[in-house]
Amino acid sequence: MSSVKSKKQREKKGYILLEGRRLIADSLAAGVVPRYVFFSRTSDVAGLRLPATQLYKIPYKTISLWSDVTTSQGVIAICKLPASEDIESSGEELPLTIVCDNVREPGNLGAILRTAVGAGCRQVVLTKGCMDLWDPKVLRSGVGAHFRMKIFRDVAWEEVSDILGTSFVCLADNNLGDADCGESETGEHDQEAKDPQARHTVPVVPYYDVNYARQTSVVLVLGGEAHGLSPSAYQLAASRKGVRVHIPLANGTESLNTGTALGVIVFEMKRQFLTRIPDESEDDSFSVTKG
Structure with missing residues (x-):
């Protein structure tokens, strides 16, 4: 139990901890295999479609000691860490990828995942430096989003382009002043970026003025509240003739x-x-909705 609460040990042993009936049910629906399930009442696991697994009925006080919340729901599962390619999205997908850059607050990351799933986004990419995807607080605030779409974690910026293909890039950026851009994934201000002026070459427009529907696929990059977007994010947008939306x-x-x-x-x-009307004569260049 202690080892699966440690990020280092989770990565080493390949197991995660899920707490609460709803979260466990979501993981089971996605094909995640539980190795151990601990519960205090039979009703806590009744109705869960559990595959062959080891079940342990233990006192509620013991589960409470293991729990990360004030009032435990009385059921905890230790499951095999799922791979992103094993998660299947349900329903139609928007041609939209969310990239999280320097998002280090667990509640924010969970909310991002929940919103992305609710909107029907294709996938989410977490760059190196983001909060651990499988942190208990991220799992709770994500409310099952982890098991409803593909999420790539700990991705280096050099690898981001391979995942994104030729998508049009938008940066969510309300930093409209002349201050330096955010920190790199190492947590230090990157004054030696390849293109320190990239931020100033990317046009800024209100989010509602961009003609997203004209694009084949779109990428939206989000920075953390404390650190903002990294130089690598601005360089990616500049290299693809993207836009900063505020x-x-x-x-x-x-x-x-x-x-x-x-x-x-x-x-x-x-x-x-x-609501878009397909027009094969249009190209994928940047355009605004208003004249």
Whole structure:
């Protein structure tokens, strides 16, 4: 139990801890195989379609000691760590990939995953430096999102392009001043970036003025609230003639929570994709919706 709570040991042994009936049910539906299930009441596991596994009925007080929440739900499973390619998305997918850059707050990362799944995004990519995908707090705030779409974790920026293909790149960026861009995945300000001026070459427009529906596929890059976007994110957008999208705010508000900002932008993208009229004569170059 102690080893699966440690990121290093989780990676080494290939097991994760899931707490709560709903989260365990979501993992089972995705084909995740539990090795051990601990419960305090028979009703806690009744109805769960458990494959052949080791079941242990133990006192609720013991489960509470292992739990990461104030009031445990009374059931914990230790499961084999699923690979991203083993997770199948349900329903139709938007041609949209979310890239998380420097997202280090577990509640924010869980909210991002939940929003991405709810909108029907194709996949999520977590670059090196992001919060651990399988951290208990991320699992709880994700509310089962981990098991409903492909999520690539610990991806180096050199490998991001291979996953994204030829998608059009948008950066969610409300930092419209001249301050330095965020930190690299090492956590240090990258003043030696290959193209330190990349940020200034990427145009800035309100999120609702971009014609997303004109693109074959879109990538939206999100930075963490504390560190923002890294130089690598700006370089990626500059190299693909992408755009920085911002959310105009009123009453002196500087920015929104990362998960909230994602919801605002991604559902505008979804609206456009669902209402678009295909036009094979159009190219995939950047355009705005207004003249």
